Amino acid sequence: MSNPSKPLTLAEKLWASHLVAEGKDGAPDLLYIDLHLVHEVTSPQAFDGLRLAGRKVRRPDLTIATEDHNTPTVDIDKPIADLTSRTQIEALRKNAAEFGIRLHSLGDKNQGIVHVVGPQLGLTMPGITVVCGDSHTSTHGAFGALAMGIGTSEVEHVLATQTLPLKPFKTMAINVEGTLRPGVTAKDIILAVIAKISTGGGQGYALEYRGSAIRSLSMEGRMTICNMSIEAGARAGMVAPDEITYAYLKGRPHAPEGADWDKALEYWKRLPTDEGAVFDAEVFIDADKLDPFVTWGTNPGQGVSLFDSVPNPADIQDPNERAAAERALEYMDLKAGTPMKEIAVNTVFLGSCTNSRIEDLRAAAAIVKGQKKADGVRMMVVPGSQKVRIQAEEEGLDKIFKEFGAEWRFAGCSMCLGMNPDQLASGERAASTSNRNFEGRQGKGARTHLVSPLVAAATAIRGTLSAPSDLESVS
């Protein structure tokens, strides 16, 4: 922003405004980190490293921790049964106390998935850098922030120095123009984007989601999209801040107030990509034509329209992708040509850092309200945070889900990853609002179809992958 003659992208502005020291002779730049989010799985060795070197946490006041990956979502008042999980949780509690870090523990009303907690407290805001030892940190880019997942050694680095050595990213514009049809959501946009550019298409890039379809999304929708940037291989994903961002943020506990708010707002309004700025790559998606999207394979790029069929690997040109598709169909126990809507599931999981916010729960509740759950299908509803759970209960959503026959649970990462007790059995098939359909992700031998909250709800009613529009004839 120092040189007004050169138009800059949002990502370039975020980079320049956090540059502590420029890397010389091929060394990386040193960037300042505004907000460091911590959880129990990737932090123990980082804290131990600090202890070993006799270092302190440089800025406990820019650091916040929560328990999410390992935590059970039932019986949360009982000791955690799994010893490894319990050890990691206890280590985080001890480390937070020793290093003076704010921690929201299991049972605390502020506890929840780290990527739900940051935005809900108003800590995530435009124009900042956010890191966390978790790849889905890209979620926070929805506010116009530079948000990145990092490894344990980098967690230690940020704890000690509040900075991170980084080499600049390339920039990619993802232009999504048009109006989404009813029943099509942010989740369908991002699944379509990943299917288009593939799971490696974003490698080395910071993605900026742009266009009228993105502008009309709520903050929850934008977070869903940015969350899955990593599934396209990108280092970060972001959306420029606008009135929707400011309205979401204003009044939240840690949002700027008074004169600070005015100053911040003036700054934030200068963040969007300048007219004439050049991206290293551009992708175009027509929102008008999007259908609900679901995955058929074992990576998030293996997705199709819900109204389509399981693809035939023989039709895939690239030999590596063809082999991957063959292997995926075998693992998923699917036959080429099967209409996606004929695929029956055992489980529906509504939750994860991708789709567990209040808007996601409201959307699903509106569909299952007064309906009967399909026989033999289990539905788990796991709010992203205890605060979301409380709010949902105030709105009566818990009653709707329970009457429908779904399980209403406490907050956590839950079935998104097989680290806690919420797992699928081998051979079980789930429609899941989470972000990864890798082999074994939701349990050894388990099969995952990534879907939107609307498709999840409709699927729980019909028992096969379904869109809300499939229900109209029923009711």
Add this chain to the structure above:
Amino acid sequence: MEKIEKFSGVAVPLKRSNVDTDQIIPAVYLKRITKTGFEDALFASWKAEPDFVLNQPVFANGEVLIAGPDFGTGSSREHAVWALRDWGFKAVFSAKFADIFRGNSGKQGFITGVITEDETKALWEVIDANPGIKATVDLPNQTLSLGEMTVSFEIDPYTKWRLMEGLDDIGLTLRDEPAITSFESNRESWRPQTLPAKGIL
């Protein structure tokens, strides 16, 4: 990391070649949450043998390991360095090291000095004649002394510089500490702060 210049410690002869990382620390010990406390895991299989060198009381407080060639081969586990360090070792000397092990050692402030195989055998003989004898490691001069015997060892200049300056990756960044402090002094008041905590339910 502490700056390393010159130190003395009990020398331990490890008369084996191809000491791989699975021997240094078996995989079963990798599940832990800490970066320390791996002393019990060091050479865990070999320690089950009563004759193993570290089971002899005179070598139990060893700080300088003198091992046969091809030390640290096998997996990339950083735990191998942690286990050696947690036992109390500060340096390993060998005629040849595996690259990854050597790289990991440098990051953890652990010296890996290259000496010749003949020197290795001569040093073992000195120790055999005087069990419990202390070796002196002089990093600036790159020498290892044992009784009357002094040998030179090789270490790459960048690692030597980092060890002498006590710099790990974090240490390197902290050389820019004034720039970090200056950046922080200009940090706008609207930017997020987690403390004092607000919004507690």
